[in-house]
Amino acid sequence: xxxxxxxxxxxxxxxxxxxxxxxxxxxxxxxxxxxxxxxxxxxxxxxxxxxxxxxxxxxxxxxxxxxxxxxxxxxxxxxxxxxxxxxxxxxxxxxxxxxxxxxxxxxxxxxxxxxxxxxxxxxxxxxxxxxxxxxxxxxxxxxxxxxxxxxxxxxxxxxxxxxxxxxxxxxxxxxxxxxxxxxxxxxxxxxxxxxxxxxxxxxxxxxxxxxxxxxxxxxxxxxxxxxxxxxxxxxxxxxxxxxxxxxxxxxxxx
Amino acid sequence: xxxxxxxxxxxxxxxxxxxxxxxxxxxxxxxxxxxxxxxxxxxxxxxxxxxxxxxxxxxxxxxxxxxxxxxxxxxxxxxxxxxxxxxxxxxxxxxxxxxxxxxxxxxxxxxxxxxxxxxxxxxxxxxxxxxxxxxxxxxxxxxxxxxxxxxxxxxxxxxxxxxxxxxxxxxxxxxxxxxxxxxxxxxxxxxxxxxxxxxxxxxxxxxxxxxxxxxxxxxxxxxxxxxxxxxxxxxxxxxxxxxxxxxxxxxxxxxxxxxxxxxxxxxxxxxxxxxxxxxxxxxxxxxxxxxxxxxxxxxxxxxxxxxxxxxxxxxxxxxxxxxxxxxxxxxxxxxxxxxxxxxxxxxxxxxxxxxxxxxxxxxxxxxxxxxxxxxxxxxxxxxxxxxxxxxxxxxxxxxxxxxxxxxxxxxxxxxxxxxxxxxxxxxxxxxxxxxxx
Ligand code: SF4
Numbered sequence: 192x193x194x195x196x197x198x199x200x201x202x203x204x205x206x207x208x209x210x211x212x213x214x215x216x217x218x219x220x221x222x223x224x225x226x227x228x229x230x231x232x233x234x235x236x237x238x239x240x241x242x243x244x245x246x247x248x249x250x251x252x253x254x255x256x257x258x259x260x261x262x263x264x265x266x267x268x269x270x271x272x273x274x275x276x277x278x279x280x281x282x283x284x285x286x287x288x289x290x291x292x293x294x295x296x297x298x299x300x301x302x303x304x305x306x307x308x309x310x311x312x313x314x315x316x317x318x319x320x321x322x323x324x325x326x327x328x329x330x331x332x333x334x335x336x337x338x339x340x341x342x343x344x345x346x347x348x349x350x351x352x353x354x355x356x357x358x359x360x361x362x363x364x365x366x367x368x369x370x371x372x373x374x375x376x377x378x379x380x381x382x383x384x385x386x387x388x389x390x391x392x393x394x395x396x397x398x399x400x401x402x403x404x405x406x407x408x409x410x411x412x413x414x415x416x417x418x419x420x421x422x423x424x425x426x427x428x429x430x431x432x433x434x435x436x437x438x439x440x441x442x443x444x445x
Numbered sequence: 446x447x448x449x450x451x452x453x454x455x456x457x458x459x460x461x462x463x464x465x466x467x468x469x470x471x472x473x474x475x476x477x478x479x480x481x482x483x484x485x486x487x488x489x490x491x492x493x494x495x496x497x498x499x500x501x502x503x504x505x506x507x508x509x510x511x512x513x514x515x516x517x518x519x520x521x522x523x524x525x526x527x528x529x530x531x532x533x534x535x536x537x538x539x540x541x542x543x544x545x546x547x548x549x550x551x552x553x554x555x556x557x558x559x560x561x562x563x564x565x566x567x568x569x570x571x572x573x574x575x576x577x578x579x580x581x582x583x584x585x586x587x588x589x590x591x592x593x594x595x596x597x598x599x600x601x602x603x604x605x606x607x608x609x610x611x612x613x614x615x616x617x618x619x620x621x622x623x624x625x626x627x628x629x630x631x632x633x634x635x636x637x638x639x640x641x642x643x644x645x646x647x648x649x650x651x652x653x654x655x656x657x658x659x660x661x662x663x664x665x666x667x668x669x670x671x672x673x674x675x676x677x678x679x680x681x682x683x684x685x686x687x688x689x690x691x692x693x694x695x696x697x698x699x700x701x702x703x704x705x706x707x708x709x710x711x712x713x714x715x716x717x718x719x720x721x722x723x724x725x726x727x728x729x730x731x732x733x734x735x736x737x738x739x740x741x742x743x744x745x746x747x748x749x750x751x752x753x754x755x756x757x758x759x760x761x762x763x764x765x766x767x768x769x770x771x772x773x774x775x776x777x778x779x780x781x782x783x784x785x786x787x788x789x790x791x792x793x794x795x796x797x798x799x800x801x802x803x804x805x806x807x808x809x810x811x812x813x814x815x816x817x818x819x820x821x822x823x824x825x826x827x828x829x830x831x832x833x834x835x836x837x838x839x840x841x842x843x844x845x846x847x848x849x850x851x852x853x854x855x856x857x858x859x860x861x862x863x864x865x866x867x868x869x870x871x872x873x874x875x876x877x878x879x880x881x882x
Contacts, residue, residue, distance in 0.1 A: 257868070270872075271879070307876070309846055
């Protein structure tokens with residue numbers, strides 16, 4: 192394979208993502224692993240893997256994610272800018288981008304040219320982040336890959352009122368003790384999270400389109416719940432887990 | 446008593462200038478070898494040294510004040526002019542709190558009162574002050590015991606409970622000047638209500654000082670307060686120049702005299718000197734930061750314990766805070782002071798303090814500052830400690846964005862680093878800066 196022109200790394204709190212792109216921004220190769228505390232070694236692994244796939248070395252690297260400062264990349268850019276760039280590159284449309292990450296959730300308003308008009312973040316507590324789902328699903332012994340099947344089987348949604356991870360955990364325990372079906376609780380959890388995220392959106396003009404990026408966008412249950420709670424139509428960014436890495440790579444493209 | 450008075454006078458007029466003069470001389474000698482500091486900032490203000498002297502002298506004199514002169518502890522927005530004419534030594538616990546915050550002492554002091562049952566959600570200044578008393582610790586050596594406590598509710602309601610706790614502790618009189626919240630402009634009955642309270646204040650303070658307020662002295666301190674406000678305003682307005690000769694963060698430090706020495710000749714002499722220096726820097730094109738590229742507005746109190754890192758982060762990218770609502774607030778209210786009408790004008794001035802006015806006023810001030818100073822971005826510090834300043838900021842931000850000002854709400858605290866995440870704030874600030882071409 193030839194034509195690789197830049198590499199983007201998104202060293203997130205839960206997963207480490209990297210892509211190699213060509214001069215037109217097309218993704219040629221991907222790398223994905225759970226985040227390793229030895230982030231430098233992980234970056235070397237990623238670069239090796241990408242250069243094997245593309246046959247190219249010494250490409251400019253853009254880095255984002257909480258681990259970005261430890262990578263010594265040519266450019267460090269925040270996830271806000273990278274997600275905005277990556278998402279806009281895929282759709283070319285203004286609107287509101289929702290990125291539910293492991294440790295924080297971002298709502299980013301994109302302008303006509305993809306510029307960041309405004310952003311809101313939930314990063315003070317785990318409520319409203321991917322971590323919230325993870326903790327509670329673990330408690331319910333529902334593996335992430337089976338969430339969709341559980342949601343499909345659910346006859347109805349059992350309301351979960353707490354979005355505080357600590358309170359929700361005990362609430363879920365008592366719902367289970369009361370004999371509520373796990374499927375319904377799983378659905379209720381997704382609704383609770385979706386409501387919490389939607390509250391970050393605030394007031395938006397009518398007709399605004401929403402776009403979702405980040406790993407949680409691969410969970411169809413979450414997409415369905417957000418579609419119900421957001422005040423406009425929702426689409427998922429292509430390859431949503433790699434949106435940030437793509438944005439980082441685009442930032443160093445000459 | 447006479448001995449103490451002599452020590453007090455000596456300390457407040459002579460000792461510190463001598464001491465810090467010697468220190469300054471040493472530093473100048475050393476710096477001749479070392480040369481100027483570099484980095485993203487312009488050369489440091491010469492006046493910073495004078496300011497240190499002034500503050501040191503004030504706190505040093507304070508150690509000898511009790512027993513020598515009457516001592517009052519006062520809130521920042523309190524009408525102090527009558528106290529000045531009675532020669533009270535004034536202590537500003539908020540200023541003391543700011544010193545504790547800069548020195549990162551607030552968590553330790555706060556824990557001392559949290560153990561007594563005070564909530565961590567209270568203003569960090571209140572916790573620092575009460576904590577400093579509980580723990581018997583202060584970075585300024587010693588604070589003189591008050592004979593009188595003076596609290597004005599024009600900045601917040603917290604001060605009311607805080608000063609009641611002080612009154613309970615010291616068993617001394619507490620004068621409260623209650624200022625109704627102002628929507629638009631204060632109404633005549635608001636003014637009359639405050640005038641009444643000012644008369645009561647004069648009576649109580651006169652009793653403690655052992656002599657009545659003399660009207661010539663009062664008029665003089667009002668004249669000085671108005672002149673000081675004008676000088677401070679002129680200092681701030683030097684930032685209209687490009688590059689601005691200093692940063693808004695500098696102004697947070699140089700604000701101390703107008704807050705804590707308002708109505709004194711010393712305060713005004715200081716600002717004349719600062720103004721000269723700032724004008725000289727403008728004439729020579731010397732900036733507060735090296736490469737001023739983007740000009741910003743700052744809203745709310747500074748994050749005292751993180752000021753240096755924060756200003757460095759911004760300055761490295763060419764971002765300079767050129768105007769702040771906090772410093773401007775002190776250039777605003779004092780303009781209403783009129784020595785020809787000491788009572789009425791003081792009532793109006795202290796009613797129209799920034800924090801005692803409605804959101805439309807705050808919004809118009811912010812918009813005006815952005816326009817005048819050419820600020821294309823705004824950082825609104827949402828201060829966990831200071832509720833009255835932080836309420837409404839989300840809406841203010843939205844209105845600023847509509848007006849074309851890129852804006853960021855930054856969650857932090859002015860005093861307590863425990864309510865602060867450096868990593869998250871850094872991330873937000875960088876994302877904010879990336880939005881500027
Ligand atoms: S709450 Fe705000 S206005 Fe009141 S004392 Fe604290 S910082 Fe000052």
